[in-house]
Structures are given as C-alpha cells and as structure tokens.
Amino acid sequence: MVVSVPTVLTIAIAVASTTTAANSSNLTLPSGAVYIDPLGYNVVGANYTQWRTNNSLVGFNPTNTTPPFIQVFDPSFLNVTGVNATIRLVASHPGFSVAHEAPIYVPDLNIVCFSSNDGGPLGYSSWYNNSVVSMLNMTAVDNALASASGGVNVQIKTLNLSDTVQMVNGGTGPYKGNLLFVTSGRALLPPSVVLVNPDPPFNTTVLLDNFYGRQFNSLNDIKILPGTDVVFFTDPTYGWLLGFRPEPMLPSQVYRFNPSTGQVQVVADQFVNPNGIAFTPDGKIAFVTDTGAAGGLKLGFNQTRPATIYQYDVDPVTQSFANRRVFAYSDSGIPDGIQLDTNKNVYSACGDGIHVWNSGGTLIGKFFINSTTHELIFTNSGLLILDEERIYLANVKAQGIDLSAH
C-alpha cells in the first residue's frame, strides 16, 4: 500500500547563512542542496550560537535550511549528487525503529532487506524479545515517488524467519544468491553468520555460530572481500552494553571467515567497539569503524572515545589487516555502517545523517537528516538511508560498488 504524504521535505536553495557565498555563486547546485564553504566557519568566535560544546549528536548545520537536505562542503561532492539530487521520505513507522541496519540490495528482485533496532530505543527487542527483518520493494518505491511530489509511505513487509536468527545487526551480499546476515545473538542464544533465502519461504542456513567452541560477543557487521567468497565481520560488545547478551568473553575484534573451508581467524584488534566494515572494489584496502564513543545503556555516550574510521592494507597473501591509520573522525555521533561508491568515496551513517569523504579522507558533503542514521545502501533507484523510524531515498548520480559473491 502506498500513502501519499504531502507535508514533507522542503527543498532549499539557500546559501549557508554564516558563510560568505565565496565561489558558490558560479556553482550549480541541485535544488535540494546548500553549499557550506569551510572557510566560512573556520573562525566562529566565542559567541557562536550553534556551537556544539557538549553534544556531538546535535548536527552541524550553520544554515537556515530545514532538514533533510544536502550539505556540500566541497564542489567535488556535486559529482556524487548529480544535478537533480533530492532527499525524499519513502517509508515512515512512527514509534518503531524498523529500519536500523543490515541493508541488503537484491538487484534481481529490486528489493532491500534490513533489520529493526536490536536492544536500542523503540526496537522492542531485548534479552527476551527478538528483532525483525523486513523488506522494501524498490519497484513500489519508484512507482510511488513517480506519482507524488513530496515524500511517500511505501508499505514494508516483515519476513517470518527461523528462530535460529536472533537479533540481525549486519548484512551484505547477495552471497551466491542469498542474503548474508550477522546476528548479535540474544540472551544465551549465539551470535551467528547466516544465509537467508530472499524468496519465500525465506529459509535459513547458519554458517558459523562460535569461535572454536566459544560464542562470539554480538556480531555487528559483515562484508565479502571483493572478488572472493571470503567474508569479514566485526564483533563489538553492544549486545552486553545494550543488555541483551551476557558479559563479553572475547576481545572486540575483526574476523575473517572462509565458508568453503570453515576456517575462521582474527585479522584486526585494538578497538573499543569495531562496527562497520567495507573494502575498496579492488579488495586492497579495508575500512573498519570504531564506535567506542557510543557505550550503549551501560556506558552512555562519551565524546573522548573513538568515533573513527580506520583504514588498513589487506595483506595480499594472508588477507589479514595491516598498517592501521586514521581515515576520518566523524564530527557527529558515531560512524556506524560504511559503504563505498565506484569512485572510492566513503559513506558512513553518523549522528546527523550520511557523511561522505573522498578517498583521501576529506569530508566533501552530507545527506543531512538531523537524526541518528545507522546504515545506507546503494540501489538502482539511488542511495537508501535507514533512519530507524523512517527510510529516505537520495536519487544521487553516484553508484555503489558490487557487494556480492557469485
């Protein structure tokens, strides 16, 4: 069912109020975008009213524009957005964080599957309750958007998955035609790597649920090394920090798993909480986000801990991660899910929306939602943004890299 929602998304053609229009006068911006010249806020003085002294969850928005809209920090971002980019609401579920993480785009079916919030606000999942996996039909989204001018509300469908799938938090693929999820586990039920048939009856096969007999802490995100069928996943302590898993019994680390041989090994450690993971299309560089600043219900938010994307070289022989260095630090919230486009720009879901850095780690723009996003996924219709109770689509020119294994 499609419900037209008229009162959404104002489109802005404003220039940032606290910046000079330096060289934005000859910049052709999409109608939904605002140019914010970094030179305009390098010096803000002691009385700056939008100063975010004590709360990085408040978005950086030195404009008068009503979110959601596109912030352009560097003209090169226009090569990401294209000339006609807009951000439009495509689904809305007030009171239920149905669209949290684990988005998987299945091109053959033109659908995106994703999970609801596990253990956090408005997720209705806990030590006692599982989260759910849902499906959004992008053909229905395209049809709805074509017949409306603002936002729309396309109905999503919840999948009836096996009870072996507990607290899905990360996903990628398709992996040989299947959805590939990691679960965080729930109570004493183990975290796992699991395949799900994207067609009814959505039957599942668990590929891994332990490290040589020990349960993982709470698996969070997963990617396939491009050109291989080997997978890499992160294991932070959020299950415990959010009260739905027992105390951690392993360090917070990143694992490599070869489903063909069954071999599983650690490729990186020294994190507070490793979270999102991604590779460049050539498989030579890995990105892992450390979201240690977010300490869940137990530790709260601590701005002196990492909200940082690290970059590694992938060893061509062993595929372990070497030469860790900082790629970027997010100015808002934490960098959760992470994806790349075909031009090696890096996207991460942060406290005020989707941040985009070029391959050198310079912030070039944001899809500014003004609320905490957790994941994003490229589809044939554009960039889909998961914002818990809402889902947005940005019809950008950039395209995502191939995440599948054949």
Ligand SMILES: *[C@@H]1O[C@H](CO)[C@@H](O)[C@H](O)[C@H]1NC(C)=O
């Ligand atoms: C912007 O362009 C104007 C001329 O159009 C030039 O005078 C000025 O130096 C430029 N500013 C920057 C920051 O490049």
Ligand SMILES: *[C@@H]1O[C@H](CO)[C@@H](O)[C@H](O)[C@H]1NC(C)=O
């Ligand atoms: C804007 O105009 C200036 C001066 O004419 C030029 O140097 C600059 O490349 C132009 N910028 C864009 C994005 O076209």
Ligand SMILES: *[C@@H]1O[C@H](CO)[C@@H](O)[C@H](O)[C@H]1NC(C)=O
């Ligand atoms: C900042 O605000 C205070 C109090 O209103 C004022 O006395 C002071 O002059 C202002 N400082 C600047 C640099 O504007």
Ligand SMILES: *[C@@H]1O[C@H](CO)[C@@H](O)[C@H](O)[C@H]1NC(C)=O
């Ligand atoms: C920052 O927030 C904390 C918790 O809300 C509060 O205790 C502290 O006083 C605040 N610090 C400043 C400088 O506002």
Ligand SMILES: *[C@@H]1O[C@H](CO)[C@@H](O)[C@H](O)[C@H]1NC(C)=O
């Ligand atoms: C701009 O985008 C096009 C198409 O995606 C790409 O071929 C080109 O390399 C990009 N240019 C830059 C400077 O990123």
Ligand SMILES: *[C@@H]1O[C@H](CO)[C@@H](O)[C@H](O)[C@H]1NC(C)=O
């Ligand atoms: C942008 O929109 C205009 C007006 O609808 C259209 O003529 C043009 O082809 C579009 N450009 C792209 C690249 O989609």
Ligand SMILES: *[C@@H]1O[C@H](CO)[C@@H](O)[C@H](O)[C@H]1NC(C)=O
């Ligand atoms: C668990 O699920 C039930 C049924 O959906 C709901 O009524 C209850 O509030 C949930 N409990 C928690 C702690 O979220």
Ligand SMILES: *[C@@H]1O[C@H](CO)[C@@H](O)[C@H](O)[C@H]1NC(C)=O
């Ligand atoms: C998606 O929606 C289209 C248009 O309504 C429909 O033809 C198609 O069967 C749907 N796909 C799935 C997987 O439900």
Ligand SMILES: *[C@@H]1O[C@H](CO)[C@@H](O)[C@H](O)[C@H]1NC(C)=O
């Ligand atoms: C979900 O599937 C289980 C079997 O796996 C079945 O017993 C149950 O009736 C199904 N529930 C719904 C709502 O289809």
Ligand SMILES: *[C@@H]1O[C@H](CO)[C@@H](O)[C@H](O)[C@H]1NC(C)=O
């Ligand atoms: C689902 O069941 C079919 C038929 O038994 C089987 O071929 C397929 O491998 C199963 N898929 C998964 C992901 O378990």
Ligand SMILES: *[C@@H]1O[C@H](CO)[C@@H](O)[C@H](O)[C@H]1NC(C)=O
């Ligand atoms: C915040 O984290 C730092 C670094 O781990 C720690 O020293 C400090 O005690 C923490 N602050 C709070 C309020 O927990």
Ligand SMILES: *[C@@H]1O[C@H](CO)[C@@H](O)[C@H](O)[C@H]1NC(C)=O
């Ligand atoms: C962002 O959202 C907060 C509430 O979460 C609100 O107070 C603030 O005004 C919003 N900012 C903008 C620019 O809309």
